[in-house]
Amino acid sequence: MEEGKVLSNAVQESGAAYGVIHEKFGEAISAFDDNATMPFFEVLDTALWTDIALFMRDHPKLKFNYMACLSGVDYPEAGKLGIVVNLESLGVFNHRIAVKVKCPRDGGSIPSVAGVWHTANWHEREAYDMLGMLFEGHPDMRRILCPDDWEGWPLRKDYKVQESYHGITVPY
Amino acid sequence: MQELDKAGQGSLRLSRKSDTIVVLEKDLSTEQMVLSMGPQHPSTHGVLRLECLTDGEVVTEAEPYLGYLHRCFEKHCEHVDYPAIVPYTDRMDYLAGINSEMAYCVAVEKLLDLEIPRRVEFIRVIVSELNRIASHLVAIGTYAIDLGAFTPFLFCFRDREHILNMLEWATGARMLYNYIWVGGLAYDVPAGFNERVLEFVSYFRPKALELQQLLTENEIFVKRTKGIGIMPADVAINYGWSGPMLRGSGVQWDIRRNDPYSIYPELDFAVPVPDGKLSVVGDCLSRHLVRALEIEESLKIIEQCIDKMPGTEGFDPRAAVPKRVRPKAGEVYGRAENPRGELGFYIQSDGKSTSPLRCKARSSCFVNLSAMKDLSRGQLIPDLVAIIGSLDIVLGEVDR
Numbered sequence: 001m002e003e004g005k006v007l008s009n010a011v012q013e014s015g016a017a018y019g020v021i022h023e024k025f026g027e028a029i030s031a032f033d034d035n036a037t038m039p040f041f042e043v044l045d046t047a048l049w050t051d052i053a054l055f056m057r058d059h060p061k062l063k064f065n066y067m068a069c070l071s072g073v074d075y076p077e078a079g080k081l082g083i084v085v086n087l088e089s090l091g092v093f094n095h096r097i098a099v100k101v102k103c104p105r106d107g108g109s110i111p112s113v114a115g116v117w118h119t120a121n122w123h124e125r126e127a128y129d130m131l132g133m134l135f136e137g138h139p140d141m142r143r144i145l146c147p148d149d150w151e152g153w154p155l156r157k158d159y160k161v162q163e164s165y166h167g168i169t170v171p172y
Numbered sequence: 173m174q175e176l177d178k179a180g181q182g183s184l185r186l187s188r189k190s191d192t193i194v195v196l197e198k199d200l201s202t203e204q205m206v207l208s209m210g211p212q213h214p215s216t217h218g219v220l221r222l223e224c225l226t227d228g229e230v231v232t233e234a235e236p237y238l239g240y241l242h243r244c245f246e247k248h249c250e251h252v253d254y255p256a257i258v259p260y261t262d263r264m265d266y267l268a269g270i271n272s273e274m275a276y277c278v279a280v281e282k283l284l285d286l287e288i289p290r291r292v293e294f295i296r297v298i299v300s301e302l303n304r305i306a307s308h309l310v311a312i313g314t315y316a317i318d319l320g321a322f323t324p325f326l327f328c329f330r331d332r333e334h335i336l337n338m339l340e341w342a343t344g345a346r347m348l349y350n351y352i353w354v355g356g357l358a359y360d361v362p363a364g365f366n367e368r369v370l371e372f373v374s375y376f377r378p379k380a381l382e383l384q385q386l387l388t389e390n391e392i393f394v395k396r397t398k399g400i401g402i403m404p405a406d407v408a409i410n411y412g413w414s415g416p417m418l419r420g421s422g423v424q425w426d427i428r429r430n431d432p433y434s435i436y437p438e439l440d441f442a443v444p445v446p447d448g449k450l451s452v453v454g455d456c457l458s459r460h461l462v463r464a465l466e467i468e469e470s471l472k473i474i475e476q477c478i479d480k481m482p483g484t485e486g487f488d489p490r491a492a493v494p495k496r497v498r499p500k501a502g503e504v505y506g507r508a509e510n511p512r513g514e515l516g517f518y519i520q521s522d523g524k525s526t527s528p529l530r531c532k533a534r535s536s537c538f539v540n541l542s543a544m545k546d547l548s549r550g551q552l553i554p555d556l557v558a559i560i561g562s563l564d565i566v567l568g569e570v571d572r
Contacts, residue, residue: 037502040503065409065410066409066412068505068514068534069532071518071530072532086516086534098505118407118410118543118546119412123539130246155246155530
């Protein structure tokens with residue numbers, strides 16, 4: 001954190017929540033990024049993501065019971081894919097925080113949190129459908145928006161659309 | 173149709189008598205059958221396919237299949253400028269275009285750290301609340317028609333027409349507006365708009381009451397919806413439900429109140445939740461009630477806005493509209509309360525480009541629909557129709 005920087009109340013609350021998680025998981029998570037628009041931290045030890053998620057949901061001081069959004073993101077320069085998860089404590093506390101988890105671009109996988117928040121089920125299916133990372137332990141890992149036999153991962157930056165699909169010319 | 177269980181296991185024949193299910197015969201030999209509901213089915217409100225595994229009249233499992241309206245919204249966003257994304261958002265939830273534009277602009281303005289002129293904010297709130305009423309009228313009208321009541325549908329569409337005419341006058345379009353721009357508005361409202369809105373409010377209040385008496389207090393309607401598809405509050409939160417769906421489960425949560433944007437903190441409005449007298453908290457009737465009560469709250473908001481709105485002196489709706497939208501590198505998650513729940517946008521900017529690196533729309537309908545599998549388990553087929561209707565999905569937003 002920069003010296004003398006004034007943080008808004010919302011960011012301070014997120015920072016306090018981060019402190020609780022950092023105390024428990026230490027080096028497995030990155031430092032807290034206290035930007036004003038979306039404060040976040042990154043999970044460095046990907047294998048621990050489900051444990052962190054459960055801890056965040058159930059700890060009496062955190063209670064992140066509501067997953068607002070889970071977005072799959074492509075980082076072509078780093079050779080990684082990732083997810084950005086926006087969490088908040090609905091009706092209990094007032095804090096919200098974003099979590100980033102990354103995995104290798106080729107054949108990478110991220111532990112699923114569909115068992116922690118039900119809503120993650122479809123969000124993870126969508127991230128898989130669009131970017132092609134697998135979610136370990138997901139109950140129903142299928143494409144959701146594209147047809148099952150669609151080729152490629154549309155939201156990757158280097159995506160080339162297939163020439164034809166069941167005899168229909170795709171590029172227009 | 174497909175036969176799954178030829179031998180047929182011992183099963184029950186059930187019948188619904190008043191509020192309880194009565195067993196008529198035991199050990200009947202039935203077959204499990206796969207029944208595809210949709211994509212062309214009036215009660216699925218668009219192109220949604222539900223693959224139901226049925227045992228007689230009972231749905232043992234219903235799996236939603238979506239994507240029929242998938243138009244790669246998020247991929248398009250990566251190739252057009254920030255302001256050019258606004259018309260795309262209209263086409264997501266086409267029944268509440270203005271609310272979608274609002275959510276997107278709230279997100280981008282948060283990233284840009286823009287100061288919006290006060291009159292712009294008031295106009296934005298008035299048009300989005302008008303659009304909310306129009307959207308709820310469609311939800312209520314089509315829900316009634318799903319359950320076999322035709323008259324309320326006509327009442328709802330008659331009044332929605334007045335709103336669409338007003339919005340057409342102000343924005344130039346009936347459904348796909350492109351009215352709220354990043355940093356401002358396309359135009360100021362026409363002269364005499366406020367008077368016409370007030371006239372509509374006084375016209376519509378008795379009509380809303382009439383609708384209430386015709387539908388909400390209708391015994392057949394109550395019988396079809398009360399106690400059906402109950403969603404407990406904690407499960408609803410875990411499923412990420414928002415908007416009228418979450419409030420129907422008794423959670424008093426409204427982004428306009430709990431994570432306020434625009435001028436909502438200055439306005440006085442209630443966040444209605446069912447009290448459990450007329451309905452069972454969390455059932456289809458509760459969700460319908462919340463929508464019906466919200467219409468009244470929206471009318472209140474509109475009246476207050478017109479009362480407090482600054483005048484037109486020296487007003488330029490495009491004064492704060494940036495010539496070129498190029499946010500600094502960073503990420504934002506911005507959201508607004510849509511008629512169907514929380515519409516959020518996750519936007520990632522690299523600081524160099526005039527189009528986002530990644531723009532993800534968190535669609536409220538998509539998230540609300542994801543609970544369908546759990547909600548439909550063990551329901552009768554006619555109740556399944558009641559449950560889908562109460563979810564009030566717009567497939568344009570589910571599939572994006």
